[in-house]
Amino acid sequence: MSIFTRYQQAFFSFLLLLTAAIWGSSFLVLKDTLELLPLIFILAARFTIAGLALAYYLWVARPQWNKALGVGGLVTGSLLFLAYATQGYGLYYTTVSKNALFCALYVIFVPFLAYWVRRERLAPAVYWAAVISFVGVAVISDPRGLNALNKGDLWSIFGAFCDASHIIAVAHFSTKVETMPLSALQFMVAALWGWLGVYAWGAFPPEISGAAWGGLAWISIMATLVAVCIMNLAIRYVSSARTVILLSTESLFACFCGIIFRDDPFSWQFASGVVLILGAVLLSQLGVSTKGPAAPLEDSTSAPACK
Secondary structure, eight states, X not given: OOHHHHHHHHHHHHHHXXXXXXHHHHHHHHHHHHTTSOHHXXXXXXXXXXXXXXXXXXXXXXXXXXXXXXHHHHHHHHHHHHHHHHHHHHHHHSOHHHHHHHHTTHHHHHHHHHHHHHOXXXXXXXXHHHHHHHHHHHHHHOTTGGGGOOHHHHHHHHHHHHHHHHHHHHHHHTTTSOHHHHHHHHXXXXXXXXXXXXXXXXXXXXXXXXXXHHHHHIIIIIIIIIHHHHHHHHTTTSOHHHHHHHHTTHHHHHHHHHHHHSOOOOOHHHHHHHHHHHHHHXXXXXXXXXXXXXXXXXXXXHSXXXX
């Protein structure tokens, strides 16, 4: 490996770490913004901005419109909206740290869903990862164990399952249609669900403060557009294993932000749970598809659409 290649990998590895930091901070920003704006309005605005930014790939580039693109956009967009709606709803009732850690469990769910949908063989590491993550959730919850999981914790875990379902759907349809038109369409479908919710629940805010605009800008532009563009560029030069490790620090950044800026409770018990869950996330990657066309799924498990 040449010196240039080593510096190139180091540079793009730093960019992936920066992406994880942006995503981690977005949990804190979303928590603050939820105190100013309804969740459904935040989601509608976020996905609208993302969809408009990628509109070129639908109307200017003129992709081949077919049933696969239409169905793929509808399915992935609906699952994307459901994932972020459930995770955001969970954030209402739990801390930034716990929400981020429980949402990271999507990496554990992906191999099991891939086995169920695509019959991809699971390595023993995946089962061990599931057990370790279960223990980590119990440790973080409370000395009383899983009985202490509150409503926000449960919604966060369900959001991780929805996130994993979205990743499997993207991996499936990405083999049938072009990636960028599918990405643009799924953002637009998610935005449509958001605006339907805003209309149905009358959730359009009478006014939007400067702080709320700032939160929307960070979530929509930095965490959705800028971070994803950086990630898509960087993963071309960094191995999948290193990508997973770097992006999994998203939860650590979220925990640090929650503890420092929102006084989330910290204890050695909580730290032990963090280590267990993140360790399970990394361990699960050893069991990602050992046969078949695994490349699209591997990319998806290590590179979520946005946070």
